[in-house]
Amino acid sequence: MQQSQRTIIEKVAVLSLDKQIGELDSATITIDGGRITSIEPTLDNPHAVPDHRAGDEVINGSGLVALPGFVDTHRHTWQSAIKHSYAELDPGVYFAEVLKGLGASYQAEDVYIGNKLGSYAALSSGTTTLFDWSHVQNSPEHSDGAIAGLHESGIRAVFGHGWPTSPDDSWTANSVRPHPADIRRIQAQYFRNGPLDDRITLAMVLRGPEEASPDVWQHELRLARELGLRVSVHTGAYARNAKAAAVQQYANAGLLGPDMTFVHCNHLNDQELQLIADHGGTVSLGIHCEMNSTGVGEIPFHRLLQTGIRPSLSGDTETKCTGDMFTQMRMLWAYHRSTLTRIGPERAAHMPAVTLRDILGYATINGARAIGQETEIGSLTPGKRADMLLIDINALNLGPVQDPVASIVLAAHEGNVRDVLVGGTFVKRNGALVGVNTQALVDEGRRSQHNLLDRANSRTSMTEV
Numbered sequence: 001m002q003q004s005q006r007t008i009i010e011k012v013a014v015l016s017l018d019k020q021i022g023e024l025d026s027a028t029i030t031i032d033g034g035r036i037t038s039i040e041p042t043l044d045n046p047h048a049v050p051d052h053r054a055g056d057e058v059i060n061g062s063g064l065v066a067l068p069g070f071v072d073t074h075r076h077t078w079q080s081a082i083k084h085s086y087a088e089l090d091p092g093v094y095f096a097e098v099l100k101g102l103g104a105s106y107q108a109e110d111v112y113i114g115n116k117l118g119s120y121a122a123l124s125s126g127t128t129t130l131f132d133w134s135h136v137q138n139s140p141e142h143s144d145g146a147i148a149g150l151h152e153s154g155i156r157a158v159f160g161h162g163w164p165t166s167p168d169d170s171w172t173a174n175s176v177r178p179h180p181a182d183i184r185r186i187q188a189q190y191f192r193n194g195p196l197d198d199r200i201t202l203a204m205v206l207r208g209p210e211e212a213s214p215d216v217w218q219h220e221l222r223l224a225r226e227l228g229l230r231v232s233v234h235t236g237a238y239a240r241n242a243k244a245a246a247v248q249q250y251a252n253a254g255l256l257g258p259d260m261t262f263v264h265c266n267h268l269n270d271q272e273l274q275l276i277a278d279h280g281g282t283v284s285l286g287i288h289c290e291m292n293s294t295g296v297g298e299i300p301f302h303r304l305l306q307t308g309i310r311p312s313l314s315g316d317t318e319t320k321c322t323g324d325m326f327t328q329m330r331m332l333w334a335y336h337r338s339t340l341t342r343i344g345p346e347r348a349a350h351m352p353a354v355t356l357r358d359i360l361g362y363a364t365i366n367g368a369r370a371i372g373q374e375t376e377i378g379s380l381t382p383g384k385r386a387d388m389l390l391i392d393i394n395a396l397n398l399g400p401v402q403d404p405v406a407s408i409v410l411a412a413h414e415g416n417v418r419d420v421l422v423g424g425t426f427v428k429r430n431g432a433l434v435g436v437n438t439q440a441l442v443d444e445g446r447r448s449q450h451n452l453l454d455r456a457n458s459r460t461s462m463t464e465v
């Protein structure tokens with residue numbers, strides 16, 4: 001059995017994100033059965049006999065930093081084959097074209113390819129857990145494709161089951177259409193003693209008061225709770241959504257709870273942010289996309305901090321930003337510092353302090369909290385899953401390093417990620433994804449992209465006729 005072989009990483013610097021273990025200049029990490037079993041500082045004694053046994057894989061971690069894998073709490077992974085095509089356009093064009101035209105043209109195969117491509121790319125840049133925010137459930141087969149793409153890549157994922165894209169507004173404008181009942185089939189088929197291991201879990205993504213009628217948004221949340229699923233909902237992005245006062249409506253209905261993750265939150269008022277905090281809810285900021293989305297609203301980062309909420313981070317849609325978490329951290333830090341400049345020293349003095357270590361925490365342990373898995377992942381802690389990355393700290397863009405946290409948050413990128421493990425299994429090793437022909441993967445994505453564009457164009461020309 002593969003899981004009985006231990007992996008021992010020696011002389012590795014550790015950023016554990018675990019308060020008890022902290023940061024270690026040199027340590028030995030032992031992995032057994034997919035979990036971290038110990039993290040011990042390297043002994044100074046040159047005569048000490050290492051605790052090895054036959055069959056152990058021993059890795060020299062000199063020059064490497066180990067940290068927990070990143071947790072991306074909101075990604076429309078299905079859009080991975082049409083990445084970087086909407087950054088110069090008004091966000092309204094994205095909504096009209098991707099969520100209606102192209103989205104409605106997606107076949108199950110496209111969702112599978114998009115999810116596979118996006119998951120592998122996430123793994124390569126150190127994201128070991130992805131919340132796949134999947135609002136493309138055009139048929140049961142689309143959901144099957146999404147799950148297959150996630151599963152095949154080896155990533156840890158939460159499949160966030162949503163609703164279909166369609167050429168009209170019937171699913172997203174005061175919608176009277178209930179959440180697709182197929183979620184019951186998916187839960188029964190895949191997640192209740194089904195063929196998947198526990199690497200993939202199920203959640204539900206909601207339309208909420210901004211997109212659904214009161215009966216529907218209350219029903220979808222009650223359905224999620226009946227099925228025992230966490231939920232995630234886009235909330236408060238763009239001024240038009242402020243008047244829905246979604247969080248206030250959830251609170252008024254007595255439905256606000258700690259199982260909810262609110263995405264964006266730009267136009268929520270302070271009282272609504274406080275309601276999220278008071279009810280134990282969590283928040284996901286898609287900082288790079290938000291900064292690229294003209295009109296989305298001010299990033300609520302500092303207002304969140306004032307309520308006590310510490311956000312998680314997310315790659316959102318690669319159609320107008322990058323999904324990698326290094327960029328999210330770097331953008332948030334720059335946003336924070338530039339905000340202090342903009343508001344001036346007097347107001348800045350009253351802002352909550354933010355450190356680079358806080359930012360790294362948002363991308364790891366806070367992400368784990370936001371998907372309800374903080375006892376399993378999000379830090380390097382004995383007993384937790386061995387989801388981690390090893391960064392080459394001597395790369396030219398990082399070395400010579402004084403503080404590895406500063407180096408990683410400010411300057412690290414995918415190319416510095418030497419190894420990635422999910423549940424103790426190497427998915428990236430010595431700089432390359434394990435068992436993946438990346439050229440073939442990109443070619444597959446390109447074929448899907450061309451098919452999507454052809455279908456969307458023929459739909460448009462038919463409409464014009």
Ligand SMILES: [Zn+2]
Binds near residue numbers: 074076133263316317
């Ligand atoms: Zn989103």
